[in-house]
Structures are given as structure tokens and as C-alpha cells.
Amino acid sequence: MLALIIRRLLQSVMVMLTVALIAFIMFRFVGDPIAQMVGQDTPIADREAMREQLGLNDPAPIQFARFVFNVVQGNFGISYQKGVPVDELILSRLPATLELSFVAALFALVVAIPMGIYTGLYPRRWLSNVFLTVSLLGISLPTFLIGILLILFFGVMLGWLPTYGRGEIVDLGAWTTGLLTESGIRSLLMPAFTLGLFQLTLIMRLVRSEMLEVMRTDYIKFARARGLSNRAVHFGHALKNTLVPVITITGLQLGSIIAFSIITETVFQWPGMGLLIVQAIQFVDIPVMSTYLIVIAFFFVIINMIVDILYHVVDPRLRAETGGKGH
Amino acid sequence: MSDTTSRISDNIDRFFDSDVWWSFKSSKVTIGAAIVTVLIIITAIFAHWVAPQNPFDPAQLDLLDSSLPPVWYADGTWKYMLGTDDQGRDILSALLYGSRISLMVGGASVVAAALIGVTLGLLAGYLGGSVDSLIMRVADVQMSFPAILVALLIDGVARGLLPNERHDELAIWVLIIAISLSTWVPFARTVRGSTMVEKNREYVQAARVIGRRPVAIMLHHVLPNVMGPVLVIATIGLATAILTEAALSFLGVGVPPTSPSLGTLIQIGNNFLFSGEWWMVVFPGIQLAVLVLAVNLLGDWLRDALNPKLR
């Protein structure tokens, strides 16, 4: 198990380095960093001096090494648009995005898995067809449209829920949370639903198709032939075998929820990283863009590692690779 | 001549006798989806004839008619069935023209993604080794980020590289490239798998032995095999591409407002949501949702029809 974790850590470092390289190339070669920092009328000589001082004339590998070194220390440069260190900018937005993503993911999982199991076990029942139709709607309705319609209905027409922002937030020092106030929670409802809905449909369909697949296997037929009860066959045998692929894809989906929050945050003017990146792209604020890429990749790598470790907990065949093997 | 026609009619007969056609005929939902899709495509292509107004011709716009509600409201008129926006543009017309741009960008992106994906998949599957692992590694990394994020970043980079004044002009091409670069992976994976199977078949080995170019022969054999899955991926990919375009346009980094797609229309309408002018956002939204739903339904049906095992 320890060997596995170390191996995965090494792989993760490689992935992070690759992403850092992409971020560096963006940072260094898209547009001229100097032109963004100085005024129009700065003389060429001054610009050259600045170039030298910032090390922009060094060979690319050295610049990349310096970039990685800075990134590891949390130094991501200065935002072109706002003139503030990017790490401060990101850190101030991080709690909003993570809270939204977490609640959305929780909502998606809690609803999607039972629905997926049900439709996989009883594909011919009418309720399954209802679930499937609704899920197709969920996939086809663009996230931003769902958000807008929710705002129109619950915000504008009924006036029940706040339509933008996080509501009242509580400052806990390094973290700000909206989960402790009523208005914060009310503000979270529509964005979390909007963000979770798409993942919900995907996860539901995934669980369903895995369940259908497993129900066709020989060991399920054999379990039936042994006279086991439906309950044991469905929940003891079938469900456990769907877990491995479900964990994988669910993990990946949850990773992408953070990135998907870009749209939801824009619709609800949710003050998170997504809103930040959209503005950064409109202003070609390269340091913010490359930092966002690195942060997302980081979350992604962490989720992937957790998924991998969960695998080994679920599947004895993988455990055997690292442990002893019988004959 | 007659030989050709008879062969064509043979093919047609075979198609109408096939399981694919049978499963199409027996599903009302699929027939409905096909009708809706065709209807939207035709009205979009012929928008300049079908639409009551050209919403991009300032001469046809009347500011006095701005922000009119749909016809069933007291101050709505039949002239603007679905109402008008703040510029006096007829929503119905804008919607038809917008669908055209959405479909165009979506379609072009899928074709480009398919070309990239099929080529890379063939290369990876046939050459194997380090080329294969490089391509698949890139695919893995890319698949781990949602298409919308990849497209956003590509769009952002393009903004940085292109001169500002040319950006609007090139926006649609940037968008197509961004979307296709973020959706080629499923094509590549499918084609790679199929190529790897074919590569070890006797006829490829035999072709090598007698000195014929195995690549050409493989193309001949691999492509027909992957047509089905590629078609399914492309159909579902079209829905995804249209959605991605709409999302990017909604975020303000898609097509320029001078030639609005459905996503742009929704974004514009969103600004008027709080003043109660809901029709500016709801109708383009419905059009978009119906289009994507219909294409998704067709994709689902195609997948089931071509892969009976999954039924």
C-alpha cells in the first residue's frame, strides 16, 4: 500500500510538472509580460533593464525552473488586470468555489446513485423511464439556462431566493463560509442545484449502465442459480462490482465540478474562482489563467489519488498485486 | 449506369430492411427527434427566407418597436410573434439566425474534432510504441479537464496571441478550433482500439509480406469498421459542441455580439431578466434546449441501434 502511494505520488508530480510547463509557456510566450506591466510610454531601454532584472532573457529551462520554484512557494506573479498578487486573489476566491462545489457534489451523489441503481436493476419499469427522460433533459439543458430559469422563477417571479452572491458570510480567518448563516445557505441553494444537476445525470447514467453490465455477468447468473435472494444478488454482488468503475468516473466528475463552476458562478455572480477566470480571459490576464490551470490540476491530482486508493480498498485483485499471491 | 443504380437501390433496400431502420421506425421518440432536428436545421439554413426580418440589417430595425412582449400580451403584435429585444430585433428572426451560427460552429467543430481524432487514433493504433503512449497521455490529461475549461483556455491564449482588432473577425474560427481541440479524444480512443485489432489480422501481415503498403490497406479495412462508433460519437459530440459554444458565448468569450449565436442571445437576454422581459432569454433558451435534446436523442438511438448488446 505504501509503495502504491509513493508510486502514485511520483506520477502526480509528473502530471503537475507537465501542467506547470503548459502554464509556463502560456505565461511566458503569450503576449509580452513586460508590456502588461509598464505604461505605453516606458522607453525601450527601461523595458530591457526590466527584462534583464526579471530574468526574462535567461534560457527557457532556467526560466521554467524559476517558475516552478516560485509556484511551489505559492508565488504566482501579479495579476495584469488587478495589480494584486495572484495567490492572494485565488485564495480569497477559493472558499466560495470549494463550498459551492462540495455541496453540489454531495447533492449529485446522494440523488444520482440510488436513481442509477434503481434504473439499472429495473430497466423496464415506468419509473426508470421517467428517471431516464429527466436525465436526458438534464444533459440537454445547458447549465446556464437552468440557472437563468431558476433565477427567473424563484428569484424574479416568486422572490423566494436571492439571485446573486453568497449572502452573509462568516470570516473564519483563512476561510470564509456562507454555511453558517441563513442567508448564506439560501444563497447557496440555487447555484448548488444548478451545478450539481449535470453531474447528477451523468453519474446516474453511469451507475445505471454499469449495473446493467454487471447484471449480465456470469457470476450474477451463478449467484441466482445458487438461489440467493434478490436482495443479496442486487446489493451484495451487483452493487459492489459496480463500485470500481463508479468510483473512477465519479471521482473524475467531481474534479470537473470545480471547473464547471465557471458557468454557474457567472450566472449567479458567485464570487469564486470561476468568476475570476472568466474576467481574466476577457482581459487576457495570463498570470491568473495559468495559476487557475495549476490549481485545478492540483485538485484533480489529489482526487485521482484518493480514487486510486479507494480502488485498492474495494478490489482484492489489485490488493494482490502489492501483497502476496496464492498459487 | 444501370448497374450503379441497381447497386444503389440494393443498398437502399438493405438499409430499409436493416435493424437500424427498424429500430428507427419503432421508436416514436426517435422519429420526433429526427423531425425536430431536420426542421431546426432547415429553418436555420434558410433563415434569410424563413425569418420575418433580418435582425442584422439596421434598416429593418425600428427602435420604437423595442422590448415588445410576445403576441399574447396586450401590447404584443403578430408582426413580432415572440416579441422584440431592446434594439427592436424580432426574437423569432434572431433565433433562426442564431441557430444557424450555433449549428455552423457546432458542426464545423465536430468535423474538425473527428478529423483530428481519427487521424491521431490511426497513428497511435498503427505505430504503437512511443507515438501511441504520447498521444494517449495527452488524451488522458486532456480528458481530465472538462471541455469547457480547455476551450476557455485556448480561447484566452488566442486572445493573447491575436491582435485585438482582428479578434472579432477571427472569433468564430478560434471558437471552432478551441471546441474541436477539446473534443477529439473519444474519436481517437475508438479508432485506436479498432486499429490495434486490425493491425494483427492476417491480411495486414500478408500485405506487408507481398510488399503492398499496409497503411493503405488498413485504412480500407479500419475505416468501415469504425464508421458506426464514429457516427455515434459525432452525433453526441454535435450536441456537446453546440452546448460548449453556447456556454462560451454566454460567458462572453464566444462569437461576437455582431453575429449572435443562441448562447449570445441568452447572454444578452439575461441582462433584461430583472426588468421582467423574460422572452429575450426564454425563447432562445428553449430553442437551444430542444435542439440539443433532439440531437442527443438521435445519438442515443444510434448508439443502441448500432450496438444491440447494450439494449
Place this chain on the structure above:
Amino acid sequence: MTASDEPSDRPLLEVRNLRIEFPTRRGTLVAVDDISFAIAPGEVLGVVGESGAGKSLTGAAIIGLLEPPGRIGAGEILLEGERIDKLPYEELRKIRGKRIGTIFQDPLTSLNPLYTVGEQLIETIRTHLPLGETEARARAVNLLEEVGIPAADERIDHYPHQFSGGMRQRVVIALALCAEPRMVVADEPTTALDVSIQAQIISLIKRLCRENGTAVMLVTHDMGVIAETADRVAVMYAGRIAEIGPVTEVVKHAKHPYTHGLMGSIPAIGHDVDALTQIDGSMPRLNEIPTGCAFNPRCPKAFDRCRVERPSLMPAGRSSVACWLYEDEAKEAAHGG
């Protein structure tokens, strides 16, 4: 039943005029058509035929696990005189594993990879017998020992992937025999195994069933396995029984031209061979079964009647055979008796 050597006591399992069909959009396909046979307590009935002949479907129908849309179109299945083909799912479930055990073809895929063999054994034992956890475990260890797994009390906590193919099939057999069923349906139990292990598994099944008096319906396409194991043989072709009788009679004095062909293609007993290399053509697909005798297009002795009228089983010697060649003999026998 017409088989002359049938034991006098009541059959354990009786299949009467069974018909299995698959509704499709091009009409109903009949996969098993009007077959009847019986199995006496402790008897081993071999069912042999090419793949697609309907033998596995018959086995699935008996344990009530036909895959939809397949269904029993007509006929009856009786277990110890009681009809089981119309039982509700839950009633039939209690019969499966308890009164009819099942052995599947592929031991690699029959066991759930995520549970230890012990967990799967104990779960099955406790489903059918009123035993506690420790008693069930003790019984599971016993069973593993009985099927010849060394160090059973240690191996019981291993996962299926830690066993070899032959050992896994032994586990599958142990699972089938968990609740001491009076009958076992073994569907190609050795096909997926190495030739060297096939003989071991066959003799294991034989020994266990002899010791416990368990009847076996042994489904296989391997005539060698049948000759070695079975008391009686049913030869199936295109969903019908071509010939049924004592194994020595069928092997030594094959009557149906199809059985002849089948026997002619055995190089040596115990080997898995493509059973039909010496018969021209191949078995018709379900939607192309010819009128008359299903075998007539391939039959070297076919005459006009074979192409028009379907023969039913008629007594011939110590067997029964569905072939017009034996009509006279059957009539004589009827007159004589």
C-alpha cells in the same frame, strides 16, 4: 417416456414437451421444440449436441433462469412430481441451490471476484440451511476438502483470483453442492478447462454424485465426456432430441444418422474435438429450420418423407430415435409387445 431402461421408481426430474421460444420482430424463434426426457434419482443424463442445439437453454429453463426475452412456450417441468415451471420467482429461487444445484461453464467468471470463496460458500449455505456463521463456515471447509482443495481451512479466506482454473471449478462444484441438492445441472463443466484437468473434474463430479446419490444433467458438446460419465445420453439437434438411450447403446449402436456422424468424429475418448467435422454442412439457424426432419438436408439417408413430415421419438432397440428409418422397427416392436 419411451426409454426402455428407465428405472422403475418415479423420475426425479421430468421434462414434458418443453418448448422454448424467443419472440423477435421477425416472428417467434423456436429454440427448443417439443422435447421430453426424464432423469431418475442418482442417474447421470448426458445431453450432447452442437452449440445452438438448445441444450444449455434446456438447462436454464429447468432452473428457471431463461434470459428474457426467451421463455417457455409450452410443456411442463416436474421435480419429484411437482410442477416447477410455473412457480413464482421466489418459490423457484428456494429450489435453486437447495434442490437443484448448478455448475456453470467458466469457473473464471462464475465466481464474484470481490468476495472470498468462503464468503460465497457461507452465504449460499446460510441461504438454504438454518446454520449459524461458525457452523456454516465449518461446513464450507468440509465442502472444500471434499472437492479436493488442499489446506481448505486456509484457502477458504482466499479470493477467486488466487485459485487456478481447475481449483476454481472445484469451488464452483462445492457451491453447487452446498445444500446437498438431489440434482445438479452441469452446463459444460469442463469446456473452459485444460484437457489435463478436465478428467479430474469429471471424475470428481462422478464420485460426488455417486456418493450422495445426486442425479446429474450433464450438458456438453464433448461426446468423450458423455461416454465416460453418463448413464444415458440425449442427442440434441436444432432444438430437438434426435436420439435418447443408454450410453453404451448410443455409443456402440448409434441409430440416428446424426449420431452416427457424431460418433464418427471422435478420435479418442476424452478429447475435446470439433464434433462435426465429418458431417457436411452445419446446423441450421433457428429461423431456417427446414420442414420435416431438421437434419434432412445434411442426412446421407434422407428420403422424401424426411423432407415433409417431422419424425417423433420412436423406440429402436434399447434407445428411442426420431428418424423415419426406424418406423418399421418401431411398429414391429409395438405389435410384438
